[in-house]
Amino acid sequence: MQYVRQAGIVQRLRTEGALTVEQLCAVTHVSPATIRRDLESLEAAGMINRVHGGAVIRQDGGDPTLDADVARPFAEVAAADADDKRSIARRAAALVGDGDVVLLDIGTTTMALAAELRARSITVITANLAVVDVLRDDPAVDLVLLGGHLRRPYHSLVGSLTLEALGQVRATIAFLGASGVQRDGTVLDTTAVEVPVKQAVLRAAGRRVLLVDRHKFPGSGALRVCALGEFDDLVTNAGADPATLDVARAGGVAVRTT
Numbered sequence: 433m434q435y436v437r438q439a440g441i442v443q444r445l446r447t448e449g450a451l452t453v454e455q456l457c458a459v460t461h462v463s464p465a466t467i468r469r470d471l472e473s474l475e476a477a478g479m480i481n482r483v484h485g486g487a488v489i490r491q492d493g494g495d496p497t498l499d500a501d502v503a504r505p506f507a508e509v510a511a512a513d514a515d516d517k518r519s520i521a522r523r524a525a526a527l528v529g530d531g532d533v534v535l536l537d538i539g540t541t542t543m544a545l546a547a548e549l550r551a552r553s554i555t556v557i558t559a560n561l562a563v564v565d566v567l568r569d570d571p572a573v574d575l576v577l578l579g580g581h582l583r584r585p586y587h588s589l590v591g592s593l594t595l596e597a598l599g600q601v602r603a604t605i606a607f608l609g610a611s612g613v614q615r616d617g618t619v620l621d622t623t624a625v626e627v628p629v630k631q632a633v634l635r636a637a638g639r640r641v642l643l644v645d646r647h648k649f650p651g652s653g654a655l656r657v658c659a660l661g662e663f664d665d666l667v668t669n670a671g672a673d674p675a676t677l678d679v680a681r682a683g684g685v686a687v688r689t690t
Contacts, residue, residue: 436655438470440624442479445489447581447591447625452486510540516645516669519690521545524607524643524667532604536563537633538588538626539609541643557601559589590625598632606637610644612651617660617679620653630657641665649673660685
């Protein structure tokens with residue numbers, strides 16, 4: 433837990449530049465004394481610099497093992513398993529009805545879904561700038577962009593402003609991606625700063641759909657997002673791990689394969 437919390441602190445500092453001890457306490461839900469010990473450890477590891485009342489991110493690198501989001505370019509991620517993602521997107525688009533309010537998560541599979549939703553009479557809410565690029569010129573879609581800090585490598589908005597905005601919306605249906613799904617039904621992600629956004633997306637929708645291609649079983653990730661049973665639907669490809677799909681069905685999730 434300490435390792436995950438410290439990874440989250442580094443991610444937030446990389447996003448926001450500098451944070452106070454009080455701000456870090458608010459987002460990690462631990463005491464100031466615990467945060468100060470974390471900052472001491474991270475400074476000793478060369479990840480951050482402590483300043484009066486808080487910390488700033490170092491600009492000269494750091495231990496990549498504390499940063500689960502070791503940057504692959506967004507375009508490279510989007511190109512990986514693109515056919516599988518497109519087939520999932522087509523299947524997922526059929527779950528959207530006219531007039532729905534659709535909440536799209538950060539990621540490349542939701543970007544593919546956005547392309548399938550063009551010319552639909554719907555509202556799309558997102559912090560995914562790749563989705564905005566796909567839909568910005570479509571007059572049929574009412575497009576709502578959540579606020580937040582720009583995370584350039586992954587074309588997304590994250591942070592406290594994004595979480596506050598998600599607390600103000602209610603969607604008919606939300607589509608989320610993930611880095612991996614374990615056989616016990618744990619849904620994982622690799623990026624500490626995105627996990628709270630995903631969890632807020634889950635809370636903001638009446639129907640929750642997980643979009644994961646067959647390579648995400650088990651995929652990767654060290655950070656727990658939620659359990660499979662928190663979703664209503666799972667859309668994946670034929671060839672996804674049968675045992676994990678059985679866990680999803682046992683949890684009441686409708687499994688849809690392409």
